[in-house]
Amino acid sequence: xxxxxxxxxxxxxxxxxxxxxxxxxxxxxxxxxxxxxxxxxxxxxxxxxxxxxxxxxxxxxxxxxxxxxxxxxxxxxxxxxxxxxxxxxxxxxxxxxxxxxxxxxxxxxxxxxxxxxxxxxxxxxxxxxxxxxxxxxxxxxxxxxxxxxxxxxxxxxxxxxxxxxxxxxxxxxxxxxxxxxxxxxxxxxxxxxxxxxxxxxxxxxxxxxxxxxxxxxxxxxxxxxxxxxxxxxxxxxxxxxxxxxxxxxxxxxxxxxxxxxxxxxxxxxxxxxxxxxxxxxxxxxxxxxxxxxxxxxxxxxxxxxxxxxxxxxxxxxxxxxxxxxxxxxxxxxxxxxxxxxxxxxxxxxxxxxxxxxxxxxxxxxxxxxxxxxxxxxxxxxxxxxxxxxxxxxxx
Amino acid sequence: xxxxxxxxxxxxxxxxxxxxxxxxxxxxxxxxxxxxxxxxxxxxxxxxxxxxxxxxxxxxxxxxxxxxxxxxxxxxxxxxxxxxxxxxxxxxxxxxxxxxxxxxxxxxxxxxxxxxxxxxxxxxxxxxxxxxxxxxxxxxxxxxxxxxxxxxxxxxxxxxxxxxxxxxxxxxxxxxxxxxxxxxxxxxxxxxxxxxxxxxxxxxxxxxxxxxxxxxxxxxxxxxxxxxxxxxxxxxxxxxxxxxxxxxxxxxxxxxxxxxxxxxxxxxxxxxxxxxxxxxxxxxxxxxxxxxxxxxxxxxxxxxxxxxxxxxxxxxx
Numbered sequence: 001x002x003x004x005x006x007x008x009x010x011x012x013x014x015x016x017x018x019x020x021x022x023x024x025x026x027x028x029x030x031x032x033x034x035x036x037x038x039x040x041x042x043x044x045x046x047x048x049x050x051x052x053x054x055x056x057x058x059x060x061x062x063x064x065x066x067x068x069x070x071x072x073x074x075x076x077x078x079x080x081x082x083x084x085x086x087x088x089x090x091x092x093x094x095x096x097x098x099x100x101x102x103x104x105x106x107x108x109x110x111x112x113x114x115x116x117x118x119x120x121x122x123x124x125x126x127x128x129x130x131x132x133x134x135x136x137x138x139x140x141x142x143x144x145x146x147x148x149x150x151x152x153x154x155x156x157x158x159x160x161x162x163x164x165x166x167x168x169x170x171x172x173x174x175x176x177x178x179x180x181x182x183x184x185x186x187x188x189x190x191x192x193x194x195x196x197x198x199x200x201x202x203x204x205x206x207x208x209x210x211x212x213x214x215x216x217x218x219x220x221x222x223x224x225x226x227x228x229x230x231x232x233x234x235x236x237x238x239x240x241x242x243x244x245x246x247x248x249x250x251x252x253x254x255x256x257x258x259x260x261x262x263x264x265x266x267x268x269x270x271x272x273x274x275x276x277x278x279x280x281x282x283x284x285x286x287x288x289x290x291x292x293x294x295x296x297x298x299x300x301x302x303x304x305x306x307x308x309x310x311x312x313x314x315x316x317x318x319x320x321x322x323x324x325x326x327x328x329x330x331x332x333x334x335x336x337x338x339x340x341x342x343x344x345x346x347x348x349x350x351x352x353x354x355x356x357x358x359x360x361x362x363x364x365x366x367x368x369x370x371x372x373x374x375x376x377x378x379x380x381x382x383x384x385x386x387x388x389x390x391x392x393x394x395x
Numbered sequence: 396x397x398x399x400x401x402x403x404x405x406x407x408x409x410x411x412x413x414x415x416x417x418x419x420x421x422x423x424x425x426x427x428x429x430x431x432x433x434x435x436x437x438x439x440x441x442x443x444x445x446x447x448x449x450x451x452x453x454x455x456x457x458x459x460x461x462x463x464x465x466x467x468x469x470x471x472x473x474x475x476x477x478x479x480x481x482x483x484x485x486x487x488x489x490x491x492x493x494x495x496x497x498x499x500x501x502x503x504x505x506x507x508x509x510x511x512x513x514x515x516x517x518x519x520x521x522x523x524x525x526x527x528x529x530x531x532x533x534x535x536x537x538x539x540x541x542x543x544x545x546x547x548x549x550x551x552x553x554x555x556x557x558x559x560x561x562x563x564x565x566x567x568x569x570x571x572x573x574x575x576x577x578x579x580x581x582x583x584x585x586x587x588x589x590x591x592x593x594x595x596x597x598x599x600x601x602x603x604x605x606x607x608x609x610x611x612x613x614x615x616x617x618x619x620x621x622x623x624x625x626x627x628x629x630x631x632x633x634x635x636x637x638x639x640x641x642x643x644x645x646x647x648x649x650x651x652x653x654x655x656x657x658x659x660x661x662x663x664x665x666x667x668x669x670x671x672x673x674x675x676x677x678x679x680x681x682x683x684x685x686x687x688x689x690x691x692x693x694x695x696x697x698x699x700x701x702x703x704x705x706x707x708x709x710x711x712x
Contacts, residue, residue: 292478292480294476294477294478294479294480295478295480295481295482295483297445297476297478297480298474298476298478298479298480298481298482298540299480299482299493300445300469301443301445301469301474301476301553302469302470302474302493302494302497302543302544303465303466303467303468303469303470303494303497304466304493304497305466308497313482316484317482317483317484
């Protein structure tokens with residue numbers, strides 16, 4: 001028995017499989033075979049029927065595609081050099097993008113009329129699988145945090161370009177995009193709302209956090225309030241804010257003209273500001289409270305006054321924890337801003353709610369996918385900044 | 396000269412420091428010793444006002460510590476602690492430059508001083524100045540910690556069990572370093588310790604504290620020979636007492652002249668600056684009843700016999 005396991009471990013140390021890569025490859029294979037990669041809809045408002053790989057590309061073409069992907073799995077699992085594996089994964093991703101874009105032309109009848117082709121669950125799961133193994137191999141490079149941002153931007157450019165040159169033009173998602181002329185202004189709006197609420201939250205939150213770490217009484221007073229604010233559902237929060245903001249707008253028309261109204265951007269920014277406070281305040285407080293006492297003692301003993309200690313020692317050392325608070329807030333805000341679409345705040349949420357009202361799934365996707373993308377980008381960017389702030393401190 | 400007068404500190408009705416009066420002369424190496432919780436650290440921290448006394452006064456060179464702003468006071472007093480407390484986000488240069496920067500020294504002055512201090516502690520400037528604390532060993536970190544405390548040329552250095560967390564070899568080495576540096580710079584040092592061997596080795600003066608009270612202040616030899624009854628006797632009166640006593644006497648003080656003076660030693664020998672504790676150990680190890688003594692030039696200058704050493708370690712009436 002022990003001999004058996006020994007020889008097994010010898011074998012695995014010789015070939016050395018990566019569990020994540022294997023799992024992702026299996027998932028990719030299963031999703032292409034067992035799930036519809038596309039959905040055919042008689043018109044944009046119906047739910048449609050799934051189209052599997054062999055429905056889209058019948059006969060030898062389908063077999064060929066499957067063979068090519070099998071070869072990819074083989075290469076990924078084979079564990080060549082990490083850089084080469086990443087290259088293969090990127091090629092597989094481009095292949096997948098091309099496959100669904102080209103497949104849509106096959107599925108769509110010549111006299112299409114109102115018929116649409118949407119991305120199927122097989123495509124999404126395959127995307128997830130490829131992203132998983134991609135991220136797994138990127139991490140193996142142990143590169144600087146900045147590198148991850150560069151990789152993310154490079155990947156965005158590559159796939160953005162593929163879509164820009166018309167690879168996906170036959171897909172329902174791109175048809176919705178072409179109908180929505182205000183897409184990019186909603187994109188700017190979404191970013192603006194996410195950041196416009198973050199900046200005041202940082203300006204208020206960090207000093208409050210410092211204050212809380214200095215005084216137990218302040219802490220006991222501030223935290224319950226912030227905790228309660230955090231638990232109010234976002235739609236309820238917008239509703240609550242409408243009352244005072246409408247009151248202000250009607251009684252002070254000047255302010256109303258500046259944009260302070262019951263609906264629109266004002267309640268969205270105020271609500272997001274409230275949601276942003278708890279993570280920033282609590283991370284600042286915890287970051288300062290958890291500092292090594294001997295370091296603070298040494299700084300005091302050498303004659304630094306409290307302001308010098310705060311700016312030269314305490315805040316720089318607590319920076320990674322404070323920045324993780326800001327990361328939480330930024331990612332969270334990008335998500336909540338989508339809800340602001342409901343109260344006329346603009347942003348990608350507009351498409352989500354419009355799509356929900358019309359039961360147009362692909363319009364919902366047009367709002368949801370960019371929101372997800374922004375949140376992912378924000379997370380990677382912030383992780384990079386946090387990683388940078390940690391570099392000197394960590395052992 | 397540092398003078399503590401009738402110092403008291405109460406923490407929630409418990410007397411942490413109870414009517415302590417102590418005089419430390421300029422250039423003296425004073426050891427504050429006692430078991431943990433005896434108030435020695437509290438006493439030390441009242442000198443640079445990290446803790447304010449409940450009553451009593453402290454003066455440095457006749458000037459009350461309360462007469463200057465607290466930050467100015469601390470910048471003039473070196474302070475080194477057990478956890479070292481180096482700033483992990485700053486390199487060694489920036490760490491050592493902390494107080495000079497607070498005092499707004501010029502850039503060239505600071506650079507000169509950091510280089511001087513690293514040299515003083517046998518740390519190569521090129522190698523260490525731009526390393527970060529976590530890249531250094533524990534002993535190196537503590538040397539940087541002391542260098543940082545000495546950066547602004549303080550006349551007084553306070554040390555709170557600085558070598559407590561180090562291994563025996565590193566600790567021993569750093570103790571020798573402290574003795575050398577204290578002589579070289581001629582500064583006053585007050586060091587807190589719980590280790591009687593460390594106190595005997597480093598101190599010109601040892602102040603023994605227990606339960607907040609100062610029990611006895613004496614030179615190491617005086618403390619060994621005439622400890623007060625109770626805690627002090629317990630502290631010095633272990634089985635090591637005779638050996639501790641021997642460690643205070645140098646070989647050159649007990650050696651007798653012999654015929655071979657000026658020659659090179661044939662085999663085993665002692666050196667004139669060794670202490671008697673080491674000399675005894677060496678005699679036992681090589682199994683001799685006496686050994687020749689050499690000076691720094693390697694020439695024989697005398698002879699030390701086992702009986703001479705044993706006489707020095709004996710209780711004196």
